[in-house]
Amino acid sequence: xxxxxxxxxxxxxxxxxxxxxxxxxxxxxxxxxxxxxxxxxxxxxxxxxxxxxxxxxxxxxxxxxxxxxxxxxxxxxxxxxxxxxxxxxxxxxxxxxxxxxxxxxxxxxxxxxxxxxxxxxxxxxxxxxxxxxxxxxxxxxxxxxxxxxxxxxxx
Numbered sequence: 001x002x003x004x005x006x007x008x009x010x011x012x013x014x015x016x017x018x019x020x021x022x023x024x025x026x027x028x029x030x031x032x033x034x035x036x037x038x039x040x041x042x043x044x045x046x047x048x049x050x051x052x053x054x055x056x057x058x059x060x061x062x063x064x065x066x067x068x069x070x071x072x073x074x075x076x077x078x079x080x081x082x083x084x085x086x087x088x089x090x091x092x093x094x095x096x097x098x099x100x101x102x103x104x105x106x107x108x109x110x111x112x113x114x115x116x117x118x119x120x121x122x123x124x125x126x127x128x129x130x131x132x133x134x135x136x137x138x139x140x141x142x143x144x145x146x147x148x149x150x151x152x153x154x155x
Contacts, residue, residue: 052077061155
């Protein structure tokens with residue numbers, strides 16, 4: 001079989017079509033690479049904020065680990081907090097100022113009422129939960145029963 005010879009005009013058209021296809025692929029590839037780089041940098045820079053937002057929504061109804069709470073401010077924190085032993089109990093604080101404030105006002109800030117029963121409990125011995133979904137405010141519970149009752153009541 002003989003190959004049909006193409007005219008110069010047909011060769012130019014073929015070359016132009018190939019160039020258009022190459023340019024389209026190149027532009028799409030670099031666009032995807034650019035979007036991916038921006039996404040990665042965004043999550044790298046705002047990872048703590050993203051994790052904090054996630055925790056505020058997902059941890060509602062679940063027990064919160066103490067290391068994510070500041071027991072002086074009663075708030076969920078962006079970063080893990082420091083564990084401090086004071087009066088044979090472990091407390092978690094976001095800063096030295098919060099710890100100093102609790103030490104100065106121990107009876108006022110270390111002892112809180114249970115969210116359901118109203119019994120006085122020490123924050124170090126309490127179960128920690130979120131007061132509202134999407135909000136960083138913490139509440140304390142004496143035991144699992146009051147913890148479950150609070151979330152069943154507020155669903």
